[in-house]
Amino acid sequence: MNEYENLKKGEKGAWISIIAYLLLAVVKLSIAYIGGSSALRADGLNNTTDIIASLAVLIGLRISRKPPDEDHHYGHFRAETIASLIAAFIMMTVGFEVLYGTFQSMWTSDYSQPDMVTAWTALAGAGVMIGVYRFNLKLSKKISSASLYAAAQDNRSDALVSLGAFTGIIGTQFGLYWLDPLAGFIVGIIICKTAWDIFSDSTHTLTDGFDEDLLQDIRHHISKNPGVWVVKDVKGRLQGNIILIDVTILVDPHITVQEGHEITDEIEDMLEDELNIRFAQIHIEPYEEEV
Secondary structure (H helix, E strand, C coil): CHHHHHHHHHHHHHHHHHHHHHHHHHHHHHHHHHHCCHHHHHHHHHHHHHHHHHHHHHHHHHHHCCCCCCCCCCCCCCHHHHHHHHHHHHHHHHHHHHHHHHHHHHHCCCCCCCCHHHHHHHHHHHHHHHHHHHHHHHHHHHHCCHHHHHHHHHHHHHHHHHHHHHHHHHHHCCCCCCHHHHHHHHHHHHHHHHHHHHHHHHHHHHCCCCCHHHHHHHHHHHHCCCCCCEEEEEEEEEECCEEEEEEEEEECCCCCHHHHHHHHHHHHHHHHHHHCCCEEEEEEEECCCCC
């Protein structure tokens, strides 16, 4: 199936993120220790959480590829969303740790002037993450992967975090020593904000939340079929990156079962061709005029 092929392609993006984060975390934490930069240390810790988050996404994508079985008749697609939720909890935990550490430095005025090598390291890290972000964003849209899209947004946040660390370190070179821990504190806020956004999207999907605008668009497309007299109800939910639609339509009560079946076939083909929705349950009821 095409969905399983897309999930396999999504693993490539997860692996690229893992490799990039692993290298950046080691380099940044090492140079932050040598060069004495709180901002770069926070940036490195951020990349460490991203390794775990990317691993969670990778595991989720692999589980999602498992075919339906007797316990999972709809497949395992929601494992991808659960992976995003786990990643959000991990990121939030580290974000709080970064906030606590940098706030403590500012409170005690424990300032120092980092070595300039820490600034260039942060800038180089930003460049790497911009490249990873563009790759994963393009791939996530191509395969319609929610978890890879979330990972891409995290990649972009990481690039901004590194640019913020670079700015803070540069500020210390002009005597603004408080800028380095302040940049680290802002990094912690960005980590927590990104974690919250991923958490919100994941819980919205897991609780069967669905885009109301898309539902209205689906309703509009179905109503254009000449055999549909009334679109009584449209519901939608997500299984990972798969859209599942339940539709109830009212039709001419005098048509045959075969004619009703042909109407549902037409609607299913239309949903797949125009809205890329391949899973739709369409229930037909006879139209009855209100007395």
